Amino acid sequence: MGFIPASSRFAGAFLLGATALGVAACNSGTNAQPQIPLTVVNEVLFLTDQQNSALRFDNGAVYHKGGLRGLIVVRQNAGTYLAFDRTCPYQPQDTCARVRIEPFIRIFDSCCQSQFGFTGQPQGGPATLPLRRYSTALSGNTLTITN
Numbered sequence: 788m789g790f791i792p793a794s795s796r797f798a799g800a801f802l803l804g805a806t807a808l809g810v811a812a813c814n815s816g817t818n819a820q821p822q823i824p825l826t827v828v829n830e831v832l833f834l835t836d837q838q839n840s841a842l843r844f845d846n847g848a849v850y851h852k853g854g855l856r857g858l859i860v861v862r863q864n865a866g867t868y869l870a871f872d873r874t875c876p877y878q879p880q881d882t883c884a885r886v887r888i889e890p891f892i893r894i895f896d897s898c899c900q901s902q903f904g905f906t907g908q909p910q911g912g913p914a915t916l917p918l919r920r921y922s923t924a925l926s927g928n929t930l931t932i933t934n
Contacts, residue, residue, distance in 0.1 A: 821878065821879055821880055822879070823855060823872060823874045823876055823879040823919050824855060824879070825934075826854060826855050826872075826934075827934065828853050828854055828858070828870075828921050828932055828933055828934040829853075829931075829932075829933050830851060830852065830853040830858065830931070830932040830933075831929060831930070831931055831932075832849075832851055832860060832929070832930040832931075832932065833928060833929055833930075834928040834929070834930060835928045839860075841862075841890070842860065842862045842868070843862075844862065844891075845862055845863065845864055846861065846862065846863075846891050846905050847861070847862045847890075847891070848860065848861045848862070848888045848890070848894070848905065849888075850873070850888070851870075851932070853932065854872040854873060854874070854919075854921070855872050855873075855874045855879075856872065856873040856874045856884075856885045857872075857873040857885070858870050858871065858872060858873060858921070858932065859871045859873055859886065859888060859894060859918075860923075860930070860932070861905045861906075863905070863906075866925060867925075868923045868925060868930055869905070869906065869907065869920060869923065870920065870921040870922075870923050870932040871886075871894070871907050871918040871919060871920055871921070872918060872919040872921070873885050873886050873887075874886075874919065875896040875898065875899060875901055875914060875918075876914055876916040876917065876918060876919065877896070877899045877901050877912070877913050877914035877915075877916075878898075878899060881898060881899075883897075883898035884896060884898050884899065885898070886901075886903065886918065893905070893910065894907075894918065896912070896914070899912060899913055899914065900912040900913070901913060901914035903917070903918055907920050921933060921934045922934060
């Protein structure tokens with residue numbers, strides 16, 4: 788075996804240590820809260836339907852089928868709509884981990900007491916991850932929700 792300069796040995800040890808710390812940091816974050824299982828979402832919502840009348844106002848929200856435990860659709864403004872899975876990200880495997888709308892106030896999970904704003908971000912309770920968000924596309928009075 789040949790001679791390895793001290794500076795190269797130090798650099799190699801530093802790189803190995805940094806890699807181990809990086810892997811440990813990544814692993815600790817993934818186990819903090821289980822992931823919401825993936826599901827195919829391809830839904831169409833007609834804004835003119837009476838059941839969607841809350842979407843005529845900013846921060847209005849409605850329930851819609853789809854996702855893992857249903858969807859919540861929120862109007863930010865006349866041209867921007869957000870769609871979230873109703874599964875709470877805190878403990879998504881719990882059967883009661885299903886968020887509900889408190890009209891014009893917040894989105895709330897009565898199971899774990901997590902609270903979310905109408906942008907899906909956590910605002911209180913144990914959840915630190917946002918609600919799972921799906922893509923929305925508006926064409927006239929038709930809103931398409933996909934992932």
